[in-house]
Amino acid sequence: MTLLRVENLKVHYYTLSGIVRAVDGVSLSIEKGEWLSVVGESGCGKSTLAYAILRLVPPPGRIVSGRILLDGTDLLRLGGEEMRRVRGSRISMVFQDPMTSLDPLRKIGDQIVEAIVEHEELDVREARKRAEELLASVGLTSDMVNRYPHQLSGGQRQRVTIAIAMSLNPSLLIADEPTTALDVIVQDRIMDLIEGFKAEGTSIMLVTHDLALAAERSDKIAIMYAGKIVEYGPVDEVIDSPMHPYSKALLESTPRLRGPKRLRYIPGYPPDLRRPPPGCRFHPRCEKALKICSQKEPEPRYLNGRMVACWLYSGEVG
Amino acid sequence: MVRLEIVKKIYEPLIGIFGVRVGRGMLITGMLIVLAVVIMAVFAPLIAPYNPTISAGKPFQPPTKEHLFGTNRLGQDMFSRIVYGSRIILLVVISATLISMSVGIPLGLISGYVGGKLDRAFSMVMDSIYAFPSLVLAIAIAAMLGPNITNTALAISIVYIPTYFRMIRGQTLSLKEQLFVEAARALGARDREIMFRYILPNLAPTIVVVFSLSVADAILTEAGLSFLGLSVVPPTPDWGYDLRVGQPFLLNGYWWLVFFPGLMVMLLAMGFAFIGEGLGERFALGGER
Known part of the structure; x- marks a missing residue:
C-alpha cells in the first residue's frame, strides 16, 4: 500500500538574486513500512523536499506546483489547521542538529508531554507515563524526564528528539540527516533505533548525503541532483548496478574496504540552481555526456521498478 | 536610553580592566541601592520622623540632628519628604514600566514572529515614537493628559513601549x-x-x-516631569518636585534643598542601571563584551 506519493513537486525560493529551483519536478512514493533514502550532495534540494512534505518550507520558499498525497489526500489542499494536525501525528520529523532542536529551557519530560497533549486529549499524568515509556523505547532511562537538554550528550538528545517524533505513532518519520552531527558508533545505534520503528510499521524517509549509510538500511533509494531525482529504485539494484552516470560517480567516490585504493571524484561543482544548465543538469560534469544532453532534458524512464532520467537509456538515442 | 549610554561609557573601560568582576560588583551595588530605597518606601511611616506634608519646624534650617536633611521654605522636614517621596517615584516608574512591558512585549513578539506587512506597520509606528526624544515626548503626553500620578505613569509608559518592542522583536x-x-x-x-x-x-x-535599564531611564524621566510640574500635585512629597521648589534658593546657599533630592534620583537611577548592566554582563547580552 502506498503511504505517501509525491507527484511532480516543485519548490522554488524567490530570492532577490533570482528564483532558486531547489526542488524541480520531483516524484516519488513510499509504501507502508518502507524505508526510502534520499541521497544527494549539499544544496541538491533534499532537505527542502523533506520540509515541503510537511509544508514547512521557510520563506522566501514556496511550493509552486505538484501534489503530495498521504493515503490519498493531497496535503497541499489541506487548510492550515488540518495540516497542523498532520504534523507530528501522521508525519513527523527529526532534524540534523540534536544540540539545538530541543528547547533549552524545558525538561525532556515536559517536551515529550507537550508533543503528546498537542494532539491527544490525555491528562498530564498519563502523558507523563507515555513519555517515560517512549524514553525507554529509545533506550534511555525514565529518570531522563527530569533532565534538561544540556545535561544530555548529542546521541542522547537525538534519541529524545526521536522519542518526541515517535510519540504519536506517526505513519511516516522524516529524518533529515539525523546522524550527521554524531560519531559513527552513535550513528549506528540511532539507525538501529529507527530501523526498529520501521519494523513496527512506520515508514521512514531518510535524507542524507551519506550513500553508505543509505545503502545499509534502506529498501529504496532516490539519488537527487540539482533539484531533480536522477535515479530511483530498490536499494540493491541501484547500489549494485547504478544506471545514471551521477549515481555511478557517487558510488565510486564512496570509500570501501575492498576496492580501488584511489577514490574517484566528480570534477566541477553542482550547478547554481538559479540558472541551471540547459538539458540534463548533470551534463557539464558527466563524462558520458552526449550532444543531446546539453539540449534537451531527459524524460524519466521506468524500467522494472526503477527510474532513471538519462539520455543513455533512452531508446531514441540508442 | 541615551543618558544611560553615559553610564556605560564610564564603566566600559573598567570592565575592560577588571573583567567580569566589575559586572558582578555593579549587580550587587545596584541591588543594595534598590533594596534600600524599596525598604524606605515600604516602611516610610516608621522611618520618617515627621509628617512630610506639614511644617515640622522653622523654614530653611540646614541639616541638623533634628532635621537630618534640613527643612524647606514651609518648614517641612526634607528627610521625611525624601523617605515618602520614594513611594511616589517607585510607584509611578514601576507601574509605567509594567504597562510598557505588557504592551511592548506581546507586540514585539507578534511582529517579529509573524513578519511581513504586519511587522512593517508595527515597526513603523514604534520607530516614530522612538524617534522623539523620550523626555520631550513624555512632557507632551503628560501636558496633554494633565498633572496627576496616573497620567504621569501613562505618559512614561508610552515612551518606553518602543524600547521593549524593538528588543523583543529583534530577539524573536x-x-x-x-x-x-x-x-x-x-x-x-x-x-x-x-x-x-x-x-x-x-x-x-x-x-x-x-x-532594569528602562526603569533607570524612567526614573530620570519621572523626576524631569515632576521638576516641570507635570507630575504630582503639592503637597505630595516627590523628589523631582522638591528639586524644582528648592532650586531658586540655591543662590541663597540653601544647598540641602536640591542636593538630597537630586542625590536620591541619581542613586536610584544608578541602582537600576547597575542591575541592568550587571545582569547583561551575566547573560552576556549585547555580544560585544
Missing part, C-alpha cells in the same frame, strides 16, 4: 530561526503556542535586563 527574529522552534512546528504546535511557550521563555534574560 533570531529565536524563530532556531531549530527547536522549527521542530515544534514540525510537531504541529500552533503559532500562538510557539510564540508564548517556546519563544517567550527564552526571552526572559533580555526582558529582565531591559526592565
Whole structure:
C-alpha cells in the first residue's frame, strides 16, 4: 500500500538574486513500512523536499506546483489547521542538529508531554507515563524526564528528539540527516533505533548525503541532483548496478574496504540552481555526456521498478 | 536610553580592566541601592520622623540632628519628604514600566514572529515614537493628559513601549530561526503556542535586563516631569518636585534643598542601571563584551 506519493513537486525560493529551483519536478512514493533514502550532495534540494512534505518550507520558499498525497489526500489542499494536525501525528520529523532542536529551557519530560497533549486529549499524568515509556523505547532511562537538554550528550538528545517524533505513532518519520552531527558508533545505534520503528510499521524517509549509510538500511533509494531525482529504485539494484552516470560517480567516490585504493571524484561543482544548465543538469560534469544532453532534458524512464532520467537509456538515442 | 549610554561609557573601560568582576560588583551595588530605597518606601511611616506634608519646624534650617536633611521654605522636614517621596517615584516608574512591558512585549513578539506587512506597520509606528526624544515626548503626553500620578505613569509608559518592542522583536527574529522552534512546528504546535511557550521563555534574560535599564531611564524621566510640574500635585512629597521648589534658593546657599533630592534620583537611577548592566554582563547580552 502506498503511504505517501509525491507527484511532480516543485519548490522554488524567490530570492532577490533570482528564483532558486531547489526542488524541480520531483516524484516519488513510499509504501507502508518502507524505508526510502534520499541521497544527494549539499544544496541538491533534499532537505527542502523533506520540509515541503510537511509544508514547512521557510520563506522566501514556496511550493509552486505538484501534489503530495498521504493515503490519498493531497496535503497541499489541506487548510492550515488540518495540516497542523498532520504534523507530528501522521508525519513527523527529526532534524540534523540534536544540540539545538530541543528547547533549552524545558525538561525532556515536559517536551515529550507537550508533543503528546498537542494532539491527544490525555491528562498530564498519563502523558507523563507515555513519555517515560517512549524514553525507554529509545533506550534511555525514565529518570531522563527530569533532565534538561544540556545535561544530555548529542546521541542522547537525538534519541529524545526521536522519542518526541515517535510519540504519536506517526505513519511516516522524516529524518533529515539525523546522524550527521554524531560519531559513527552513535550513528549506528540511532539507525538501529529507527530501523526498529520501521519494523513496527512506520515508514521512514531518510535524507542524507551519506550513500553508505543509505545503502545499509534502506529498501529504496532516490539519488537527487540539482533539484531533480536522477535515479530511483530498490536499494540493491541501484547500489549494485547504478544506471545514471551521477549515481555511478557517487558510488565510486564512496570509500570501501575492498576496492580501488584511489577514490574517484566528480570534477566541477553542482550547478547554481538559479540558472541551471540547459538539458540534463548533470551534463557539464558527466563524462558520458552526449550532444543531446546539453539540449534537451531527459524524460524519466521506468524500467522494472526503477527510474532513471538519462539520455543513455533512452531508446531514441540508442 | 541615551543618558544611560553615559553610564556605560564610564564603566566600559573598567570592565575592560577588571573583567567580569566589575559586572558582578555593579549587580550587587545596584541591588543594595534598590533594596534600600524599596525598604524606605515600604516602611516610610516608621522611618520618617515627621509628617512630610506639614511644617515640622522653622523654614530653611540646614541639616541638623533634628532635621537630618534640613527643612524647606514651609518648614517641612526634607528627610521625611525624601523617605515618602520614594513611594511616589517607585510607584509611578514601576507601574509605567509594567504597562510598557505588557504592551511592548506581546507586540514585539507578534511582529517579529509573524513578519511581513504586519511587522512593517508595527515597526513603523514604534520607530516614530522612538524617534522623539523620550523626555520631550513624555512632557507632551503628560501636558496633554494633565498633572496627576496616573497620567504621569501613562505618559512614561508610552515612551518606553518602543524600547521593549524593538528588543523583543529583534530577539524573536533570531529565536524563530532556531531549530527547536522549527521542530515544534514540525510537531504541529500552533503559532500562538510557539510564540508564548517556546519563544517567550527564552526571552526572559533580555526582558529582565531591559526592565532594569528602562526603569533607570524612567526614573530620570519621572523626576524631569515632576521638576516641570507635570507630575504630582503639592503637597505630595516627590523628589523631582522638591528639586524644582528648592532650586531658586540655591543662590541663597540653601544647598540641602536640591542636593538630597537630586542625590536620591541619581542613586536610584544608578541602582537600576547597575542591575541592568550587571545582569547583561551575566547573560552576556549585547555580544560585544
